[in-house]
Amino acid sequence: MKQGEARYIAVIMGGTCGERDVSLETGVCVVRNLREAGHKVLPVCIHPDGQWEVAGDSGDDPGGWFVGKRSPALEIASDLASAGIECVFNGLHGPGGEDGTIQGFLRFVGLPFTGPDVAPAALTMDKALTKAVLMNAGIRTPRGFSFPPTAAEEPPGALRAWVEEISAEMCFPWIVKPNCLGSSVGIELFRNAEELLGQVEEKECRWRPVSGLCGPGFLIEEVIGGRELTCGVLEVGREGAVSLPPIEIRPVTSEFFDYEAKYTPGATEEICPAPLDETTSAAVAEMALRVHHLFHCDPLSRTDMFLDAAGDLVVLEVNTLPGMTATSLIPQSALEAGFDLPDLFDKLTRHGIAREAMRKAVETP
Template identity: 35%
Template structure:
């Protein structure tokens, strides 16, 4: 097939997108496809014309545009099939404050939060005890994220984040370890346990994308009952958000045995250190086979 590989864009996650696109490009060629690279940062206005000239689009964008559903909506408008979720599901999942409302409405455990649509006044204080996390409402890859330990750090964190982000959410610190679980088709993949290396106190951008920045164990060495619960919650979140193809849900597993669903990613990272490809490999699916499977699922969704 003639495949349009869409990557790059103008979000803060541009470099992550481009790095992942390199491996996807090679895999597509190994699978026998011809590939045209398209970067929305350079020529968004040409997307519809390019999509009409291709049999399929493979999207590897992170943040907005890409995970917000805009590109998906444009592709849908000209009947170009693509991998992953449709426009509406993508839009809901990217918006953390909106998706968390869906989680609560469907009995999925998620931390409390406050939504900040604009920078609050200087006398504003969060309703949670310190430490807290303040993060982008629509960002990912742990960019636009700040851990605030006390009131003295609050104003600097707000100034720094609102300089680059238009919306933020505030969450309390949930003690525990990070666990992530991918969904492929209608099945949950083996979860990954994530432990930041080098004394990091949380799984930040450097830990995610620097080789050796974190210890990632797949399958996660969790009790069978917890593994089953993680997979159940990941698949349920995928369904209630109206997603398709694949996704990846991020959790905190607390010492008391409770799980806390943080967010769901509709276009999971596809770099050499990314989590979903590790999960697929754990069940015998190579990277090339994963790409082929995503194309197959995308074509089936289009029919």
């Protein structure tokens, strides 16, 4: 399915954080569909130790892609540029991949890339900063407080006093989530202070392995009841930013959309398009567009929100590098809007090339 002139594209996947497995799934899906679109594609993996590897055998079986030599990032990136790579499709997720780090690195070595630029990536990856920007813009978002990464090491009395102080301002239940991780990694629901304190004080507290990756620790938020919705925005054509059909998320086996609900087959019902009346559907699309522009998310974003019992929209967060497997939310809504995966990935790639060309034209004296 050729969409236009064939390009030479590197697809980067993997990474060093807890979202590595999701990224590998995204990367494999992107490689296959870009090839279907007629492009020459080179898979590239970032291993858990931070070393990079270019696929030795880039056939259709990903099991044989990354079994060879690993090298430092700068060495591989320089090789990609020398080999004539025209764009890097960013299939990474989480810290290092969608927080401005890889974006700044690729900008430094002169390789065009897909997804957000440095600043919007860094800002939207930080949930506490995102919340502050939303509140400053007058957009309703759940009340929340930052929870320090050293909470598990605090004296029990001090930690209890802090929890009691917060609970006086924000009633339970609470959602606790890592401040700078995505893919619903590490999200917990607590109904009372004893549940929370018990988890933090556990010798094998499951928060500890990710606490060092979460910026200012964790974010505690009030639970918003109602219908959970998500809406994507795509900005790759002359028409500018356009909203994609919203999706309603209905967890089947858990109380909320946690990691298991998101990635276990059959654990969540994802309805696209969401069964909303025309007025509400338009309001969801308008909110997604507003958030997209607020954070300069060019070329893609997915805004998660709740429709509460009063019919008001409450924005949770914005994702600028959402999952891109065949069953991920953005591909579902893009397909409903008339974009199949080869077409979607082709458009994102060509946009990345055009954006870099425009930037260089502006910066060249």
